[in-house]
Ligand SMILES: Nc1ncnc2c1ncn2[C@@H]1O[C@H](COP(=O)(O)OP(=O)(O)O)[C@@H](O)[C@H]1O
């Protein structure tokens with residue numbers, strides 16, 4: 254299903270998509286994280302979308318906000334879409350609306366403007382979308398740009414405006430969450446210390462998404478190789494060795510996949526016939542990255 258066109262003049266919406274969408278399955282299936290963590294995330298979104306409107310806010314205070322926090326390149330943004338797609342499949346009662354907010358359009362604006370833009374988003378745009386009666390998942394990606402910590406912002410050049418914008422986000426999330434139980438917010442952050450404490454305290458769940466360990470890296474490498482050479486058998490022991498080295502260097506999941514790309518682009522015949530790639534090519538790419546000083550020094554014991 255194609256993404257819905259964002260109406261002109263609506264600021265702050267990066268995209269609108271109706272889910273489930275077959276092309277979004279990868280965003281869940283090919284993001285490797287502990288199974289229990291993915292389950293917890295999906296269960297939360299299912300409960301929130303289906304039951305939040307029925308429970309008393311006193312009996313079970315649930316805000317409709319989950320935060321995915323962790324280093325860049327660990328799958329937070331991708332997984333936010335993936336979990337929404339899975340929820341749409343599981344609920345199976347018509348399309349779910351996935352709303353991707355682009356936080357970077359706000360703080361750069363003139364004094365007072367960002368606060369007004371945030372207010373418009375929460376007072377008009379999101380209620381309009383929610384009033385269609387469908388379940389809605391709103392992604393507040395890189396929320397540190399939107400709900401800037403008021404402590405830290407006091408050092409910035411434009412603190413008053415930033416404070417007001419943060420206030421507008423907090424009251425906006427509160428208002429939308431209260432008035433529209435069909436809406437669930439998923440926020441991501443690469444920099445938890447930069448997110449306002451009051452925003453974090455509203456979260457029903459904060460999931461720490463970690464840099465992958467050797468086992469996860471092994472799965473990611475194998476999955477990336479399958480992308481290029483479906484069905485080809487790869488040297489299992491060699492795969493484990495490369496995965497262990499990647500983990501020692503502290504590569505994040507995105508860097509692991511890019512390492513395979515580096516390997517493909519390192520030789521003309523591989524660039525032309527990537528299906529012939531071997532684990533040894535990836536090991537070689539890691540070695541040359543290391544020699545070029547492009548990798549962090551491995552953490553000591
Ligand atoms: N845990 C993971 N497992 C597999 N691939 C991943 C994982 N995390 C990231 N990736 C790869 O990196 C890409 C970018 O991830 P992204 O969701 O933007 O990370 P983040 O939002 O945490 O910075 C993904 O599309 C995927 O190819």
Ligand SMILES: [Mg+2]
Nearest residue numbers: 329330331441
């Ligand atoms: Mg991201």
